[in-house]
Amino acid sequence: MQEETLEEFRQRKKEAKARMTAMQKLPYEVKIKRAERRAWEFVEKLDDMGLNAHVSVGGLDSITLLLFLRKIGLDIPAVSVSVLEDMSIQRVHTELGVIKLRPDKSKVKILNEVGFPVISKKIAGRIDTLQHPTDKNKIVRHAIITGECGAQGHYAKNSRMKLPQKWMNLFGGYENENEGVNYGKPDFLVSNKCCLYMKEKPCDRWAREHKSKPFLGLMASEGGQREEALVEHGCNYFGKTTIRSAPFAPFMRQDILQLAMDLEVPVPEIYGTIERRPDGTLYTTGAQRTGCSMCGFGIHLEKRPHRFDQLRERNPKEWEFWMYRCCTDPETGEKYGWGKVLDYIGVEWENLPEESLIPGQMELKDFIN
Numbered sequence: 001m002q003e004e005t006l007e008e009f010r011q012r013k014k015e016a017k018a019r020m021t022a023m024q025k026l027p028y029e030v031k032i033k034r035a036e037r038r039a040w041e042f043v044e045k046l047d048d049m050g051l052n053a054h055v056s057v058g059g060l061d062s063i064t065l066l067l068f069l070r071k072i073g074l075d076i077p078a079v080s081v082s083v084l085e086d087m088s089i090q091r092v093h094t095e096l097g098v099i100k101l102r103p104d105k106s107k108v109k110i111l112n113e114v115g116f117p118v119i120s121k122k123i124a125g126r127i128d129t130l131q132h133p134t135d136k137n138k139i140v141r142h143a144i145i146t147g148e149c150g151a152q153g154h155y156a157k158n159s160r161m162k163l164p165q166k167w168m169n170l171f172g173g174y175e176n177e178n179e180g181v182n183y184g185k186p187d188f189l190v191s192n193k194c195c196l197y198m199k200e201k202p203c204d205r206w207a208r209e210h211k212s213k214p215f216l217g218l219m220a221s222e223g224g225q226r227e228e229a230l231v232e233h234g235c236n237y238f239g240k241t242t243i244r245s246a247p248f249a250p251f252m253r254q255d256i257l258q259l260a261m262d263l264e265v266p267v268p269e270i271y272g273t274i275e276r277r278p279d280g281t282l283y284t285t286g287a288q289r290t291g292c293s294m295c296g297f298g299i300h301l302e303k304r305p306h307r308f309d310q311l312r313e314r315n316p317k318e319w320e321f322w323m324y325r326c327c328t329d330p331e332t333g334e335k336y337g338w339g340k341v342l343d344y345i346g347v348e349w350e351n352l353p354e355e356s357l358i359p360g361q362m363e364l365k366d367f368i369n
Helices: 006-024 028-049 060-071 087-096 107-114 121-131 138-146 165-179 194-209 224-233 253-262 307-314 316-325 338-345
Strands: 052-056 078-080 212-215 236-238 243-245 274-276 282-284
Touching: 006 224, 028 052, 028 060, 028 212, 028 236, 028 243, 028 253, 052 060, 052 194, 060 087, 060 253, 078 087, 107 194, 121 138, 121 165, 121 224, 138 165, 194 212, 253 274, 253 282, 307 316, 316 338
Parallel strands: 052 078, 052 212, 212 243
Antiparallel strands: 236 243, 274 282
16 A cells, blocks of 8 residues: 555645535534444444443543433433543433442542643643654654654654744753753653543553443544544544444534534533523533543633633532642652642632632633644
8 A cells, every 4th residue: 555645644634624614514414414424433443343332431522422412213222431520420420320430540649650741632642752762762752852753753844843932941941962952851740641541541441341332422622632533533443452432423513512402412411501692602601511529631721710710619628638738749748739739820720810800711622722
């Protein structure tokens, strides 16, 4: 098979993005019909392969997916590492009969042994690579600093592998000697592997034991690595090592909120309620997005009160633990936490937000880089 050229690679990516954009612009009713068709196609193909299906459940999007699948006649098991979610989400999981799994590592162990999930999954992964140099990742590390790729990256120059300059200045120092540069480096670990240990491994293990493949409530409109994967592989993906269905891949935020209303989904308290603005736009009166209380992906993009400010209001004791003493320096024994990380990347956290800002509500656009 002839190797794909850089120009062919770029053209293929461009065409895939155009297809997804076209699907995102379809009417809501058409997207619902397509999602139903994709879901049934996935289950029918799994049946032919002698495999089962399940739903991986977390927050509102995947809760909506679970009830959508039940509505169209696919009554399949739902699994979750529920303990990682907000208590109001855990209560809905219990109400819906979600099978609850345990994480492979605790949040504290992740931060101490693996690293802080900060900036974005993509950037954190590259910083993690810089912090753990090996002969095998030498070319990748060079690309992260210079943008110059090897054969796997089609020998591209100034590629997107290069760290953005803002983060290069703070985290590129691990390659100062090798690359003849003079960047900074922190005294804490950064990683994108938190979900690997806390969610993916326990869910994958359950899936292997039950010969089952997952439905995921992912949408390309969320951006980042999720968008890249969904644009590349579409709703249903049957790869060599990965099989999954994301029937909501072309949905926009308005679509998922409308479907949640249509299905009368029990909305966890952390989201508030789903309401409609005068212009017809749907929104949740509480959190727009949720996640693990120790996750920092996207924190630098949020207006205050950001997620850690909101945690402070909900649970001051938990906030104090994560900000000041969830980690221990192995050499000095000094306690530290997210506060040290946020200081390093320039995100305010210790001072209280202006009183006038407290009623403010984050919008989805605030999370898009």
